[in-house]
Amino acid sequence: MLLLVLPLATTFLNKQNHENRSHQPPRLGETIPYVSNIWQYMTNNRLFMTRVRQILKETPIVQCQLGPMNTYLVTGSSNVSLGFRSSFTSEPWILRILENAGGYTSTDMAHYYADRSGATSRPRRGPSELLPPEKRIWHTSHRMHDDTLIHARPINAFATSFQGFFAQELEAFPASEWVENIEIFSFLKSNMTAAATRAVVGPRIMDQNPDFIDAFWQYEKTPATLAFGLPPWINRRAVRIRDRFGAICREWYDLADRDFDWEGPDREADWEPNFGSQVSKGLALWAKSFAFSSQSIGGAFALLLSGLHSNVIPICGWVMFELLQNPELYLAVKEEITEAEITNQDSKVYFDHQKLTSLPLLQSVFTEVMRLHVSVLITRTSMENVTIAGYTLPKGSIVQAPTEVAHLDESTWGKPGHPASEFWGYRHVKEIETADETGNVVKKLEFFMSGKTGTFFPYGGGISICAGRFIANAEVLLAVSMLVSRFDIEFVEWVKPDGSFSERAAIDDIRYANAVAKPPDRDMKVRWRRLW
Template sequence: MPSYRPLGSNTAITGPRLIEINPDFIGAFWKYQIYAEKLAFGMPEWMNADGIRARETVRAMCEKWYQVSDERFDWGAEMSDVAFEENFGSRLSRELCRWGKRFDFSSESMGSLYCLLFFGLNSNMIFMTIWYLIEVLKNPDLLCSAKEAMASCFVEDDSGSQKLDPQKLASNPLLQSIYIEVLRMHVSINITRTLKDPAVIGGYPLAAGAVIQAPSHVAHLDEETWGSDGHPASEFWGERHLKTTEAVGSDGKRTEKKEFSLGNRSGSFLPYGGGVDICPGRHLAKTQIILASAMFLTKFDIKFLGWVNPDGSPSKLPVGDDYSYAGAHALPPAGDMKLKWRRVA
């Protein structure tokens, strides 16, 4: 992936020092990301030497940052419970460190732990932001509706300037519906569990200790669950998760409004996993994806010109998912879109 992609999630969760201590971290991280799924299979070094080198480079950077932060941070001071500070950043980051310390993790193990955290924070969120923009920009009607919804989410700050309100964006019915539809269509994970007791699944007896997997894509594309008249489950429809409700005003007039709703389908929506192991960062990811998309669409006038193949050549077909990542996490686009854009006041 391009090395210029910033890692804003890292700063939000672990503070600014990671990049200060490791100026080359961004490029190294995106090189490691290419091999992450292959590394998960535990192949020997002679079969995946480049991937292991990329991983060890990032892990060493994480370890270096952890050691410096641990030395500078006073665990006995009041700062240990503040919402954010410059060494470890957020409370989530410090609690992860405390957890590792309770089990006497070495600094090498802590580097590995944070390496995995950064992978989860960045890979999925950035891919989904790209897909959010692609799905909106390719549909002029949806683009118009989305920009109108985003325009309603500006608030005035203390200086009198207008700024986007993350909470308003994340609770807007249409913007939420687009977000859910993006994850439904473009996240592919295999939810993995180990059976504690014998079980029969689909008529097949399984022994205790057996490993089972449930692919999210099967649930996400189920026609009976997600299909709607004129909008099959296999296609993106930004308004799929809206319902129309009727309200009566003080003047007695009835008005219709759109509300966000998953209905009874939440059990078939699995982009963040489920159960006790569900992704703890899902709320942050949602806000970041919608906010980042809104910043692009409100700060720039963007015109879609056409589709582009991975090699940069023009394509007549819309960009699709890169299924080489299937079962692992969010699917990046296997291509690109050509845009003309200019900054607006």
């Protein structure tokens, strides 16, 4: 009897499994289950994304096994926009980042796992909804980031501090003398990192650690791969680099906290030399309010610095590359930014960062670089059953929207003579007619990006949209404007990472996974002369 039942049962189960699979999105194949896709994602991201783009041309949703995570990759404006609604959360992905890329302790992670009330002011229904507001770690974190990264005061303070520190870096070059063999991206990785770090956390962390910049750029490569939570034996080197940089941040924090008077007048100062900005002090105070360990606070500052530098500096490098390859575009931007110049009491020229963000051509160039080089998998988890592209996904499904697919869509971005895959500085402006002060009709450029929801999302979207986006925008535009206005710059040649001549221009570095703006795999050698 058993011999008769087993074949029938096997046939029934196989048929049921086939029917279940037929109601699921197609799957991105892999040679070795649980290994092939994540390995390619980590080691040859360009090839991985080429496969993803190819299959998403045929279907707006595809399943993909990335190590331990089964994800659904989606494209299309409406499908991407669904992920930014309240039925999705980024909390599980943030937990992975904090624990694996930040190195938070299990004791401190327990605060996050215990709080299911969410980030909004109104708590979600459930066991955590009765928590006192000050004990809701997701909500207080969100509010702290709003207060220190989004409000006008901290953004204005950062713009002032950054310009001052970056000016010091630029003034190290002699005025009116040509300096040879400047590699633009290497310069930015060193000097822009130094200026922005001092502006946000003060000078002590660099004074205490002469190798801080090298340690940071080693760490910068690790968060994306660490976040997936692969076994330590696979990511041993990345874990070691994370722990080293986390220790640098922890030791700095311990000394800064010891020496700082939290009840004194510097607590409200926009900048002071111990903790730096309100961004830094706000993070420290919030972490202290939950009695975080020094290890976790060090990890928090490591992630803060990663967010500060990892996207901004590559984007700034790409903007400079594109301007210097196109002398006509370079001169047009150089003329445009004069509209944002201001003279302070010290008679030095600075820039109004708010004015810079309103300059149409500069904004178009910046947006175009973001479109081409920000490559992020925006990751959300469904909090209920959801329907995407006709498929019903169960509660707890991980949905990822690759910016690279949406940002390179030809039907959205292509223009005659300017395919979506190529840089075109004027892609996001249009020419309009307007009356000048005397009433004469004149033509001018206007920045234009309306109707792009779900097709352009370099900072994500919804409640989890990047809180530091305004400071990031200000930093890029200020750095570019300061370089363009203060220097005569001449292109010399492209060089490889070892400084040797390269026969081709830079492209995206394939080693970087979909978590940050992709840096260039080549550098641009220039000669420059400081004008003032």
